[in-house]
Amino acid sequence: MRLPNDIVLENGLLNEKLIMKREILYKGMNGRFVERFYLSEAESYIFKPLTNNDQLGKEAWIHEQVLPHFPAIFPKILSYSKSDNPELSWMILEDAGRLTHKFNEGTVLGVVKWVAWWHSLPVGKLGDLPVKGLKPQIGKIVAEICDRRESFYQILPQLQIDEKLIQHIYALLGEVEFSTHQVLSHGDLHVGNYALVDNKMMILDWEHTHLNTPYWDLYHVLDMSHPLFPRTITSEFRDLILKSYLSQVELEINDDDFMKEYYLFAAAFSIWMLLLIQKDLQNNGGKWSVEQLITQREETACSLRQCGAALFSTEKS
Incomplete structure (x- = not known):
């Protein structure tokens, strides 16, 4: 009709x-x-x-x-x-139908299959794509968390994160430059923006699509916490998904280097997120409830601990 x-x-x-x-x-x-x-x-x-x-x-x-x-x-x-x-x-x-938002192995593997596919598209054939999304690029994120380093150290005790781990992350951020290779990025691919409909994958809300590093979409799929969609991630799960992505994406990249750079990207982004969450908590929640923000803070701190530990282990191996 x-x-x-x-x-x-x-x-x-x-x-x-x-x-x-x-x-x-x-x-x-x-x-x-x-x-x-x-x-x-x-x-x-x-x-x-x-x-x-x-x-x-x-x-x-x-x-x-x-x-x-x-x-x-x-x-x-x-x-x-x-x-x-x-x-x-x-x-x-x-109306695609009733959406089921799940953060589990099957669903995330299904999402990453498509992420690898659109990351492999030649961006030069897709028109004049936006170069900015909803959030700052990783360079600005790193600059901001470096400027606010002391503020972040002050909240480490309540996050239950070892200060030596954060010192190591900041040291790496001062030495490492992230890859400048850019791909088509959905821009906001948290668990609320992908869903199953009758076992078929649907990707929603494309308004933040732009050019960005491959790590951007992967972080949002794996480590971006959201107040409305609580989820739990483990180091084993993260590595499984990243390896699945690498086996499917058509980019000229070294797998080991890519994994290390993802851990550092995710650590930096998580520090930035934790500072934002802390600000919202100081303002008594704002758009989200205090309970939602505390859960989001715990999930983000967990990602930071895991990615920081992975950086230690990759350097020792």
Whole structure:
């Protein structure tokens, strides 16, 4: 069935008169809600207003210029507005079905299979890709955590992290330059942005797609904690996924060097995340509850401990 022309009103809101029922799926960074809406019991769609004002027009561009090169692993855009006003910017996507977000071996191996595939794409054939995403590039992250080193040392006792491990990480960050090789990056591939639908993998929310290091997507899949999607990772699980990625990606890289550089990248990113979480906790939570942030802090500290220990072990071997 074709969507009614007036399904979205001139004010950028859904036309209540045409909708049988609606379900809120999540709240965006700007306070707007992504919803599932029904025109009948058997006909549903996803309404996605702009959820981050800095990403105006980017997701529609990615769907038009990049995702046509992809197999059907994403919900397709059926209609969208062309407006420079964030309040009037919206998309309607096909409803892929009920999403199951799981962080386990089978699901993560399935995600990394596709990550390796799109990391292997020749980026020169994908158009004028954005060079910035939602967060700072790793160079700025490293510079920031170095500037705030003393602040981070002050919270080590509550994180239960050995100061010598952090000293070692900072020493390596002063010596090592991360690879400058860039690939197509989803940009925000935490567990909330991939899901199974009837055992089929779906990758969601492409508005942060840009050029970045291969480690970016891998960190978000493996070690990026999220307040809404708690998960547990072990060193063995991380290495299994990284080795699976390396066996499938078509890049000229040394596997051992790649693993070491990933550990250091993940350690730096985790320090940066922990400083952000600490700031939110000092502000009594903000968008997230204190309980959610404490869980996120514990998960991030666990990743930092594991990746720091892996750096020690790779240097000794």
